[in-house]
Each structure stands twice: as C-alpha cells, then as structure tokens.
Amino acid sequence: VVSIDHTASPxxxxxxxxxxxxxxxxxxxxxxxxxxVRALTDEAGPxxxxxxxxxxxxxxxxxxxxxIGLEQVRAEPVTVERWERGVETAELVGATPQRLAxxxxxxxxxxxxxxxxxxxxxxxxxxxxxxxxxxxxxxxxVFVNATTARTRDGSGYGATSLVRRQAAARAxxxxxxxxxxxxxxxxxxxxxxxxxxRYGQGPARVPAAALSAPDADLLHRAVAxxxxxxxxxxxxxxxxxxxxxxxxxxxxxxxxxPDEIVLIGAHLDSWDLGTGAIDDGAGCAIVLDVARQLARPxxxxxxxxxxxxxANEENGLSGAKAYAEAHKAxxxxxxAALEADAGAGRxxxxxxxxxxxxxxxxxxxxxxxxxxxxxxxAEAANGGADLRPLRPAGVPFVDLAQDMHEYFDHHHxxxxxxxxxxxxxxxxxxxxxxxxxxxxxxxxxxxxxxxxGPP
Amino acid sequence: VVSIDHTASPxxxxxxxxxxxxxxxxxxxxxxxxxxVRALTDEAGPxxxxxxxxxxxxxxxxxxxxxIGLEQVRAEPVTVERWERGVETAELVGATPQRLAxxxxxxxxxxxxxxxxxxxxxxxxxxxxxxxxxxxxxxxxVFVNATTARTRDGSGYGATSLVRRQAAARAxxxxxxxxxxxxxxxxxxxxxxxxxxRYGQGPARVPAAALSAPDADLLHRAVAxxxxxxxxxxxxxxxxxxxxxxxxxxxxxxxxxPDEIVLIGAHLDSWDLGTGAIDDGAGCAIVLDVARQLARPxxxxxxxxxxxxxANEENGLSGAKAYAEAHKAxxxxxxAALEADAGAGRxxxxxxxxxxxxxxxxxxxxxxxxxxxxxxxAEAANGGADLRPLRPAGVPFVDLAQDMHEYFDHHHxxxxxxxxxxxxxxxxxxxxxxxxxxxxxxxxxxxxxxxxGPP
Numbered sequence: 001v002v003s004i005d006h007t008a009s010p011x012x013x014x015x016x017x018x019x020x021x022x023x024x025x026x027x028x029x030x031x032x033x034x035x036x037v038r039a040l041t042d043e044a045g046p047x048x049x050x051x052x053x054x055x056x057x058x059x060x061x062x063x064x065x066x067x068i069g070l071e072q073v074r075a076e077p078v079t080v081e082r083w084e085r086g087v088e089t090a091e092l093v094g095a096t097p098q099r100l101a102x103x104x105x106x107x108x109x110x111x112x113x114x115x116x117x118x119x120x121x122x123x124x125x126x127x128x129x130x131x132x133x134x135x136x137x138x139x140x141x142v143f144v145n146a147t148t149a150r151t152r153d154g155s156g157y158g159a160t161s162l163v164r165r166q167a168a169a170r171a172x173x174x175x176x177x178x179x180x181x182x183x184x185x186x187x188x189x190x191x192x193x194x195x196x197x198r199y200g201q202g203p204a205r206v207p208a209a210a211l212s213a214p215d216a217d218l219l220h221r222a223v224a225x226x227x228x229x230x231x232x233x234x235x236x237x238x239x240x241x242x243x244x245x246x247x248x249x250x251x252x253x254x255x256x257x258p259d260e261i262v263l264i265g266a267h268l269d270s271w272d273l274g275t276g277a278i279d280d281g282a283g284c285a286i287v288l289d290v291a292r293q294l295a296r297p298x299x300x301x302x303x304x305x306x307x308x309x310x311a312n313e314e315n316g317l318s319g320a321k322a323y324a325e326a327h328k329a330x331x332x333x334x335x336a337a338l339e340a341d342a343g344a345g346r347x348x349x350x351x352x353x354x355x356x357x358x359x360x361x362x363x364x365x366x367x368x369x370x371x372x373x374x375x376x377x378a379e380a381a382n383g384g385a386d387l388r389p390l391r392p393a394g395v396p397f398v399d400l401a402q403d404m405h406e407y408f409d410h411h412h413x414x415x416x417x418x419x420x421x422x423x424x425x426x427x428x429x430x431x432x433x434x435x436x437x438x439x440x441x442x443x444x445x446x447x448x449x450x451x452x453g454p455p
Numbered sequence: 456v457v458s459i460d461h462t463a464s465p466x467x468x469x470x471x472x473x474x475x476x477x478x479x480x481x482x483x484x485x486x487x488x489x490x491x492v493r494a495l496t497d498e499a500g501p502x503x504x505x506x507x508x509x510x511x512x513x514x515x516x517x518x519x520x521x522x523i524g525l526e527q528v529r530a531e532p533v534t535v536e537r538w539e540r541g542v543e544t545a546e547l548v549g550a551t552p553q554r555l556a557x558x559x560x561x562x563x564x565x566x567x568x569x570x571x572x573x574x575x576x577x578x579x580x581x582x583x584x585x586x587x588x589x590x591x592x593x594x595x596x597v598f599v600n601a602t603t604a605r606t607r608d609g610s611g612y613g614a615t616s617l618v619r620r621q622a623a624a625r626a627x628x629x630x631x632x633x634x635x636x637x638x639x640x641x642x643x644x645x646x647x648x649x650x651x652x653r654y655g656q657g658p659a660r661v662p663a664a665a666l667s668a669p670d671a672d673l674l675h676r677a678v679a680x681x682x683x684x685x686x687x688x689x690x691x692x693x694x695x696x697x698x699x700x701x702x703x704x705x706x707x708x709x710x711x712x713p714d715e716i717v718l719i720g721a722h723l724d725s726w727d728l729g730t731g732a733i734d735d736g737a738g739c740a741i742v743l744d745v746a747r748q749l750a751r752p753x754x755x756x757x758x759x760x761x762x763x764x765x766a767n768e769e770n771g772l773s774g775a776k777a778y779a780e781a782h783k784a785x786x787x788x789x790x791a792a793l794e795a796d797a798g799a800g801r802x803x804x805x806x807x808x809x810x811x812x813x814x815x816x817x818x819x820x821x822x823x824x825x826x827x828x829x830x831x832x833a834e835a836a837n838g839g840a841d842l843r844p845l846r847p848a849g850v851p852f853v854d855l856a857q858d859m860h861e862y863f864d865h866h867h868x869x870x871x872x873x874x875x876x877x878x879x880x881x882x883x884x885x886x887x888x889x890x891x892x893x894x895x896x897x898x899x900x901x902x903x904x905x906x907x908g909p910p
Contacts, residue, residue, distance in 0.1 A: 038676070042551065042553075042673065042676055042677070043551055044551065045551050045552070045553045046553075046554075053551075056551065096497065096498055096499065096500050096508075096511065097500070098497075098500045098501075098730070099501075101869065188870075188874050188875070189644050189646065189870055190646060190729070190869040190870050190872065191644065191645060191646065213874070214870075214872040214873070214874045217873070217874055218497065218730075218872070218873070221493070221497055222497070274645070275553070275673075413645075414556065414645040415643075415644055415645050415669075417645065417669040417672075417673070418669070418672070418673070419643050419668065419669045419672055420643070
C-alpha cells in the first residue's frame with residue numbers, strides 16, 4: 001500500500017534537501033562521525049557483548065545521545081550470551097616447528113589445556129569436506145582453506161563466513177578432532193580474523209579457530225609437501241554465563257507524523273581483538289551523526305527518527321531479537337529501517353526492499369544521493385543482520401551500500417582500530433546517509449510493506 | 456691503486472653480459488630466488504642467532520650451497536649472544552583499560568613477573584628526552600613517539616632505529632622505569648616491530664619495548680587527553696648464555712685470478728616474530744641465486760666469488776666480526792664486497808665506495824645495469840651492516856640499492872613472511888645482482904682500496 005498524503009506540506013525536493021553541488025565537501029566538513037568513532041573506540045575499547053567494556057559502551061551511547069539532543073534516550077535491557085577468549089596457540093610440529101598466528105572462533109569450545117594434536121587434512125570447501133566422508137577425516141584436524149574475494153559490495157564474505165560458521169559442525173560430525181580455517185579476510189597480515197560459529201544439534205563439539213592468511217599459506221605448503229603435517233592447537237576460550245547488556249535507543253520525535261518510525265541502526269558491541277572501529281564503531285558514528293543533524297531544532301523531521309544501537313550483533317544477535325520482540329506492537333509503524341554495518345567507506349549505491357511504491361522511493365533516494373555520486377540500483381536491500389528479525393513484519397529496508405574493498409582487510413581482526421578510519425570517506429558516508437534519511441523521514445511517500453522471503 | 460690487466464682476455468662488454476633488452480624478463484624467468492626464500496623460511500623458520508632454527512638454517516645453507524655447485528663449502532664457527540622473548544603484554548590501566556600490541560626490543564631485560572606500572576611521559580625524540588632532564592622522567596615510563604618516514608632508499612630508518620637502540624640507555628640514565636617506543640616501521644598494523652637495542656655503561660638497565668603504530672597512536676591520544684595515562688608493561692624476555700652458530704661460506708673459484716675475492720653476503724639469522732623472509736631470506740636467496748648462475752661450468756668467473764651468509768646480524772653482528780677476524784690476512788685480496796640486506800624489491804641504483812678507479816667501475820656497473828632500469832649514482836656505497844668490520848681494511852663496497860618503499864611495513868615484525876615476496880621483483884633484483892657481480896668478477900678494473908671514514 002502506498003499512501004500519499006496530499007494534506008502534507010509541500011515536499012522539499014530531494015535536490016533542495018542536499019543543496020546540490022558541494023554537498024560532499026560540506027558533509028565532510030560538518031560531520032562528527034570521525035570524532036564519534038574515536039570517542040567510542042578510545043573510551044569504551046573492545047566491547048564484546050556482556051563485558052565490562054560493553055557496559056562502558058552503553059553508558060557512552062546514552063551520554064552521547066543526550067549530548068546530541070536526542071529524546072526518549074534509554075537503554076532497553078537485553079540478555080546476552082557471553083564467551084571469552086583465552087590463551088591461543090597453534091604450532092606445526094615436526095622437523096621444522098613453526099608457530100602459526102591463530103585465533104579462536106566465537107562460541108568455540110576450548111581444547112584441553114595441553115591442546116589437541118593431530119595430522120592435518122586440508123579441503124578447499126565445506127562441500128569437499130562432506131564429500132570426503134568419515135574415513136579420511138576421523139581423528140584429524142580439518143583445515144578449510146577457502147579464500148575470501150575482495151569486492152566493492154562485500155559479497156565475498158558470504159561464502160567464507162558460511163565456512164567459518166559451519167566448519168566445526170560439519171567436521172565434528174565426521175569425527176574430526178578440531179577445525180582450523182583460513183581467516184575470512186582479504187589481507188595478508190599475521191592477524192587472524194575471528195567471528196561467530198555455531199555447533200549443530202549433534203553431540204560433537206570440536207574446537208574451531210582461524211589462521212592468518214600467511215599462516216594458512218604456510219600450512220597449505222606443509223600439507224602439499226607430501227609428508228604428513230601435524231598441528232598442535234591450544235585454545236583456552238570458553239562460554240560464560242549469560243549476562244546483561246542493552247540496546248541503546250534515542251529518538252527525534254517527528255513534527256507531523258510522530259507515530260511513523262524510521263529506524264536507523266548499528267551495533268554497539270564489537271569483537272575483542274581490535275577496538276571495533278570499522279565494525280561497528282563506524283556504523284554507530286554514522287547513525288549518531290545523522291541523528292545529530294536531524295535533532296537540530298530547525299531540522300526536525302516529519303516522521304520520528306529512531307536510532308537503535310543494538311547489543312550483541314556479533315555473537316548471537318540478542319539485541320536484534322530483543323528489539324523485534326519488545327517493539328512488535330509498533331513494527332507496522334516502522335516505515336523504513338536501515339543498518340550501518342559496512343564500515344567507514346564511501347556510499348556508492350542505494351537499494352530498497354519494499355512493496356508497492358518501492359520504485360518511487362528508489363527514485364527519490366537516487367535523486368537525493370546524486371550529489372554524493374551514489375546511484376539507486378534495482379537489487380533488493382538486504383537490511384543488515386540486526387534488521388533480520390524485522391522481516392516477518394514486512395518492514396521496508398533501505399541499504400546505503402558503502403565501498404567495502406578494504407573492509408575485510410581489518411574486519412574481526414586486531415587491526416580493526418581507529419587509524420583505519422578515513423575521515424573524508426566516513427564524512428561522505430554520513431552526508432549520504434543524512435540525505436537519504438531525510439527523504440525517508442520527510443517524503444510523503446510511504447512504501448508498502450516488504451514481501452517476506454528472499455531476497 | 457687501479458690495476459688494469461692488459462694480459463687478460465678481452466672483456467665482454469657489460470651490455471653483452473646482460474644481453475640487452477629482455478634481460479629483466481629472462482632474469483625473472485630463470486631466477487630461483489623466490490623458491491630459495493620459500494625453502495629457507497619454510498624449512499628453517501624464524502631463526503634467531505643460536506636457536507635450534509638457526510642451526511637448521513646453517514644446515515640448510517650448507518646443503519643448498521653444495522646443491523647449486525659451490526666449492527669450499529663450510530661452516531665457519533661463530534659464538535653468538537643469545538636472547539629470548541617471553542610473555543609480553545602492555546595495558547593502559549584506568550577507567551578504560553586497553554590492551555596494547557607490544558614486543559620487547561632485542562637485548563632488553565625483562566620486567567618483574569608482575570610487570571612495571573607507571574605514568575607515561577611522551578617525547579617526540581631522544582633530544583627532547585634529554586632536554587627534560589631527570590625531574591619529569593624519574594619513575595615514569597618514557598614513550599618515544601617518533602615516526603619512520605617511507606622512502607625508496609630506506610633512509611627513514613636511520614633516525615628511528617637510533618631511537619630504538621638508545622632510548623632505554625638515555626631514559627634509564629634519567630631514572631625512568633621503562634621505555635616504550637613507537638615501532639620503527641611504516642605500516643599501520645597491530646604488529647609491533649622488534650630490533651636490537653643496547654644499554655649504556657651505567658648501571659640503569661630498564662626494560663624496552665615497541666608498540667605497534669595504532670597502539671602508539673592510542674597511547675598518544677591518552678597522554679594528550681590531559682589526565683595521566685598509566686601503563687603496565689610485562690616483559691618475560693631475557694639473555695641466555697652465549698652459544699654456537701656459524702657463518703656459512705661457499706665459493707666459485709676464479710678461473711684466472713682465484714686469489715682475488717668478490718664477496719657477496721647476506722645474513723642467515725632473523726628475528727623471531729616473522730619467518731625472516733624479507734629480512735634476510737631475500738638477501739640470502741639473491742646471493743645464492745647469483746652464485747648458482749656463476750657456478751655453471753660455462754659461466755665460471757675470472758675472480759673468485761665468495762658467498763658469505765653471516766651469523767647473527769640482528770643482535771650483535773657476531774658473524775661479521777668473526778669473518779673479518781678469521782679472514783684478516785686475505786682482506787687485501789677482497790676486491791669488492793656487497794651485502795644483500797634490503798629485502799626483495801627491485802634494484803634501481805648502484806653505488807660504489809672505492810679509491811682510485813671508482814669512477815670507471817661505477818660506469819661499468821651502470822652500463823651493466825641499464826637493461827634493469829637501474830642507474831649508477833655518485834653517492835658512496837654504505838656496504839651493509841655485516842661489511843662494516845671490513846672498512847678498516849679498505850675493502851671496496853658496492854651497493855645495489857633496492858626499492859624499500861614497502862620494506863619497513865614488515866621488517867622485524869610478525870608480518871615478515873614469505874607471502875610478502877613479489878616473485879617478479881626479487882627476480883629482477885637477482886638478475887641485476889648477477890649482472891653487477893659479473894662486472895666485479897670479470898672486469899679488468901680492480902678498484903683501489905676505499906678510504907676509511909664516512910661516508
């Protein structure tokens with residue numbers, strides 16, 4: 001259903017909203033996104049869900065939202081799974097012992113204190129692993145050596161993040177002792193990339209870890225040499241009891257349609273290895289910076305803008321699920337939802353996922369983003385991990401696609417730190433976001449509910 | 456003294472030696488340097504002087520020299536200082552604890568097991584430290600935050616490697632509890648760079664470590680924030696008793712002037728964090744590849760080519776000193792010496808340090824290197840650290856300058872691994888080396904002894 005409200009005040013044209021040429025320069029000059037990433041990463045630090053740093057981040061977000069003029073600022077309680085890393089070492093044993101840079105995958109069980117030692121069997125994919133069957137896998141350490149493609153849209157992550165998530169379940173079912181994967185990353189630094197994994201329903205729960213790309217190369221050469229390659233893996237990681245965290249929410253109440261909500265989200269938690277600058281300090285900074293701009297008295301939006309900084313995106317999506325549950329009665333009034341969880345790169349495209357009226361909205365967004373050299377594309381919006389629980393309610397999604405060519409160089413590794421943020425790029429992104437969000441809050445176009453199911 | 460031997464067989468022209476255009480492509484196609492780096496780094500691994508891996512490297516070098524047809528292959532014993540790393544952590548303590556990526560500097564004493572904790576005082580240079588005097592420094596952890604410039608010739612290393620070497624001695628003399636420096640490197644990875652440091656004559660021996668660049672930035676912001684920044688540093692490193700190692704030496708005996716020696720060297724040891732691919736697996740590979748080419752029966756040089764893979768360049772220059780001492784009687788017959796210790800980048804220039812005849816030699820080398828797009832420059836050759844003890848004997852030096860723009864991104868860090876080697880670049884370098892060495896072994900030009908003293 002497309003409802004065009006003819007009684008609304010005349011729409012400012014998208015072009016007028018973004019003020020034509022020079023928009024990027026003005027956005028960069030006026031954005032506070034860069035400083036917001038610095039503040040969050042310096043003042044909270046690495047902030048795995050439920051950790052003391054996560055609590056610092058919640059406090060920081062509440063303070064920051066109030067400081068930039070948001071209303072209804074609150075922490076909505078979320079219970080989160082907790083997991084912590086311990087000692088982690090991997091060593092190729094034999095005639096030439098070599099230490100390999102390794103990190104446990106999130107949720108993995110640990111090894112016994114003395115570690116697990118076994119011959120390594122290498123496969124290029126999960127399908128190749130399944131095809132081996134139990135015989136060659138039983139008692140071995142499985143090494144899944146799949147390379148992540150560098151792409152602008154981050155699509156290379158799809159295949160290899162599935163490897164990360166499922167390798168232990170599938171290798172464990174075949175009797176493997178442990179699993180190591182090539183890091184899901186596009187870099188060649190000796191900094192392994194962590195990320196969430198899950199066990200299946202079966203009883204086998206084998207330790208799972210990622211090797212840095214150079215170490216995966218080394219292990220590959222050792223396996224390819226023909227003589228058996230033996231690995232010793234020691235992981236001290238473990239699950240902790242569930243604990244408290246929170247979604248942090250603030251609003252700019254709409255001047256004309258306060259009950260209609262445009263949700264802009266990001267996630268407040270981060271992995272523990274870096275300081276969570278690109279993932280997702282940048283996203284938090286972008287949505288806070290957009291809200292800061294719209295919270296100025298002279299800029300108040302027509303619909304309500306709601307900022308949600310979700311808890312525990314990384315290792316369970318607890319915040320996303322809690323939000324959808326707590327707000328289920330008002331999801332029908334969420335006229336659009338967007339998540340910033342793609343780093344600090346420039347926005348180059350906008351995608352929409354909506355029912356009737358999607359095309360008109362896409363056009364309006366494309367016009368608003370023209371000054372930022374971003375274009376509307378026909379591909380449906382994905383919405384981001386934290387928006388997934390909103391899908392069944394048909395909440396329309398908008399993606400502001402950011403350049404992710406370099407994102408997976410640092411993502412989930414110790415290298416995810418503030419120095420990786422490019423001030424100009426995040427300023428452009430925040431400006432493009434503000435222009436697009438303004439269309440969503442102020443346009444008389446109300447997109448119809450999005451169809452369920454993929455894409 | 457320039458001796459031109461008119462009885463020698465007509466000199467092949469430099470142009471003929473390198474066969475004109477296509478030389479680079481042929482060099483890349485036929486070089487084994489890339490495979491040699493792989494073999495050393497995979498089969499020996501990280502090889503600090505006197506370690507088991509160092510002994511593996513010595514065995515590898517002996518085997519490899521014999522396999523490529525060198526003569527007089529031997530291990531010349533060297534006693535080396537030994538030092539080993541232990542646990543190493545650094546943490547910013549206070550309201551926002553942050554773990555910092557840190558590594559001990561070579562030769563540093565450790566801290567007590569519980570670490571050293573103190574307020575941090577930051578200075579941009581050693582001069583600024585000295586200027587402070589004892590008052591503000593006593594009882595503090597000194598942070599020297601000096602940035603290494605990225606340059607083609609590696610010259611940015613001069614200033615900051617001096618900081619690395621001397622900071623502990625100078626801060627200790629002023630009563631500091633410990634020293635941390637910004638890593639001597641040009642990257643922004645969370646991988647600190649180690650390297651040798653030395654204490655002065657005084658009794659104060661304070662622990663010294665390097666922070667990765669992103670962590671140095673973080674500490675800088677903490678200090679700049681105005682509230683005192685406190686650091687806790689735990690280093691388990693310690694000196695070990697001296698132990699045995701060796702210079703590995705092999706030769707291609709000259710066909711006409713076997714007593715005249717052209718020395719091409721590199722160092723076999725490496726730091727422990729990476730696998731010593733660029734420092735100095737690449738150098739070992741280049742000189743071995745040059746020797747392999749000249750060892751072919753149809754290619755035998757007129758003078759003797761001697762390959763020396765020095766022990767313990769990184770932390771004491773024991774091999775270099777032992778070589779100069781053991782061979783002092785024949786240093787007068789060393790007509791040239793070159794060291795490959797600048798990574799795996801392309802050769803872009805040649806420098807000479809010699810007495811009479813230097814200019815003619817420079818011209819001949821420039822002609823030989825023309826097909827490799829490298830040029831002779833007037834600047835005097837430096838010779839490399841392992842050649843320093845040969846200076847008093849006036850041994851002429853030749854430098855084949857390699858592109859070092861990226862060298863200090865990885866040097867002395869865990870990132871110094873085989874994947875950083877560019878096959879084409881090291882192939883070009885090995886080809887240029889071979890062309891230049893051929894001039895030195897076969898030209899009737901014998902450069903006069905080099906003057907003592909700088910440069």
